[in-house]
Amino acid sequence: MPTWQQLRDLKLSDYTTAADGYGKVSSRADAAKGRVDNEMLSKLHETQESDASKAAVGDLSRLSRNYQYLHSECGLIRTALNGLATELAGPQKKLNQALEDAVNLKFTVNADGSVHFPAPVPLLTVPAQGATDSPRPPLLPDPNQAKAQDIADRIAGAVGDANEIDGRYAGTLRKLKAAPGLDVTDAMLTDAAQDTKDVQKATGHFLPESAIPHDKSAADNRAWWDGLTQEQRDEYSTLYPERIGALDGLPSPVRDDANRMVLAQSHAQVDIDLQNLGPEPSKMIANPSGSYPVAITNPAWRTWNDSKNRLNAQLKGMDAIQKRFDNTGKEGLPQAYLLGFDTKGNGHAIIANGNPDTAKNTAVYVPGTTSKLEGIGGDINRMTNLWNDTQGFPGSPSTSTITWLGYDAPQSIVPEAMEKHFAHEGAPKLNQFMDGLATAQGGPDASHTTVIGHSYGSTVVGDATLKGHLGADDIVVAGSPGMLVGDARDLGIGKDHVYAEAAGDDPVPLGGKIAGLGGHKWGVQTWHGIPYDAGYIETVPSDEAFGAHRMKTDTSGHSDYWNSNTQSLHNQAAVVVGRYDQVKE
Incomplete structure (x- = not known):
């Protein structure tokens, strides 16, 4: 003390x-x-x-x-x-001011903090003529006592x-x-995460989390960041990595640095949580009621198994992200940037091949139904394949391809993928990310930008164009069930900049038309002989009536549009680098 x-x-x-x-x-x-x-x-x-x-x-x-x-x-x-x-x-400033006041008043500050002040000079009066007794001096309040008490209190x-x-x-x-x-063990990394929380608590007055912009535009985020000193930037990044890593508009290297620390600490914590699960309980136990059936599933096993599956799913996704980091340099693959990461719900991640801040061509891929952190490896591979294909165009400038799993995707075809609220909730997040991307790049014209939507991801892209400015020069969709609009012109970038792929045996476009994710009503239809209540079928981007460029597709099924050495992939790469003359329709 x-x-x-x-x-x-x-x-x-x-x-x-x-x-x-x-x-x-x-x-x-x-x-x-x-x-x-x-x-x-x-x-x-x-x-x-x-x-x-x-x-x-x-x-x-x-x-x-x-x-x-x-x-x-x-x-x-x-x-x-x-x-x-x-x-x-x-x-210290408060103390020094009190000590200075004591010196000016010729008071003495004692070792224990008390203040000594000189005694007042009594006020003497001349006795009245004829008075027999001299009057006592009047007792007046001592102003020094109050001043001394004030100084002692301030000290x-x-x-x-x-x-x-x-x-x-x-x-x-x-x-x-x-x-x-x-x-550096998992225990040390989880301890570092706790250290971060402890320092946050200690420095709350000095470096408050409330100063970090919340629900602001990307431009506001960047203005706040640019207004900090370099030391303040370093401190905020170290102290609040989750917040800084998620802040759209900040430089990609800054977000990557923050998110990699979050990833490392999250991975360590999941590893420890798995170890702490303990041995597997018995799956079946005797029915405590004594009635039929004689054995039932052990509730303790169900809880243990659910936790194990959830943690393993998170590890699988995090390991896939780390694998992409580890693959940097293989076959010329550029540095990866982690622009977003968390394990909330089904998990989210945003991974870029190459620095998008300096790329002359940028592609942002929005995955669809069943997308989650556990399966992020497949989505990363798709954008890796796309990046590799863009390198085959002679003279093409730098390109960054981004996997954007920044929304909660539907996890089932029926009924979730039939619902629109996943798109309504994801679209503003996509617009915010795209705005941040352009801000970090230096403006909307700094990079030629293509947004690619797969499956339900295309529905998110369509809704994003309806809810604000998507910030895309071109839109490519593959296996789209509908974009909530019935005409390519409704996407706001001109129908000549909308491209669609649909494999002949991909059932999702037809299913999407029946689900009502398009925009134009046509004649009464049945799907595989099954009646449906809507009474109409809607247009999807792969329909000629939609008005998009219908690109040649040589892949099969719903998920192979990004297979290497295919026309399906090469067409997308041609759009991404702006070589429209190379697109085969």
Whole structure:
């Protein structure tokens, strides 16, 4: 507990100097991680396939994990020290002002914080003529006593404030330490996540989460970010990685750095949660009621199994994202950027091949029914295949292909995919992301942008055009059940910039027409002889009446439009790079 003398003599510059040192270590660790991931590992992936190279990859991956941990923990220490110095500056200033007032009044401040002041000079009066007794001096209030009490109260208040601040930070700073050794374990990463929460609580007055924009436009988000100093940006990124990683309009490298920390800590926590599940309970138990059936499913097993399946599903998705990171450099594949990630509900992720901020061509892929974090690997592969195909066009400028699982997709064909509310809820999120993408790129004309919708994802894309400005130069849909409009002209970008693919044996376009996700009513129909109540069939993008370019498709079924070495994929790549003359209709 500091005394007023310690508070007076405290050199806050010692804290800020130490904070600068930890900040430099944090920044250097982050830069070193980038070099390991995007230079060393990518080169090994590109050129080496030996057992020795695999061992080197393992060592470098551990080194990358170490750097990431250093980046986070040292960043937290920097933020805590800066917060401590900033907050203590207030009580110290309050104390120094009180001490200065005491000096000016010639008061003495005692070691215990009490204030001594000189006794007043009594006021003497001349006795009246003929008076026999001299009157006593009148008792007047001593103004120095009130002044001294005020100074003592201010000194006590300053020391009390400093004690509260010191207590709030001291416990948090003591926790910011690492275990010895070279391995960053899951336990260390989950501890780092708890450290982040502790520092958030301690620095709430210094670096409040409420200052981060919420439900603002991408332009507002970027204006807030640009208004911060570099040190403040680093502190916010370290302290609130989930919020910064999800903030549309910020530079992609910033969001990627924040989201990778969230991913690493989430993966570690899921690993630990799986270990803590314990052994599998008996699946069947005797019926406690004694009636038929004699055995029933054990409720404890059902809870255990549901938790195991949920956690394994999350791990599968996170491992797929990490695999894409690890594949950087293979066959020229560019660095990946994680522009969004969380495990809420079925999970969400946004992954870019190449930096979209600097790409001259950008493609954003919106997946459809049954999409969730567990299956993100397939969606990532589709955009990887698309990126690879765009590289086959001579002279094409840089391209970034993005998997956008930023909405809650329907998880069943019937009844969920028949409902429109998934599109209504996802469309504003897509528009916000697209707005943020253009903001980070430097404006709507900085990159030629194509939005690609698969299955129900095309319905989300259609609704996004109805709810705001999608920000796309071209729209491509594959296996679309309908876009909530009946004509390509209704999408707001001109029908010459709308492209559709539908395999001959893909049942979804017909099913979508019956479900009512199109916009124009036609004659009464039946589907496979099954009557339906709507009494009409609606247009979908693959219908000639819709007015879109109907691209040649040489793939089969509902999910093969992104298979390598196919015309279906090549047509999409031609649109993405603006080589419309190469599209076969």
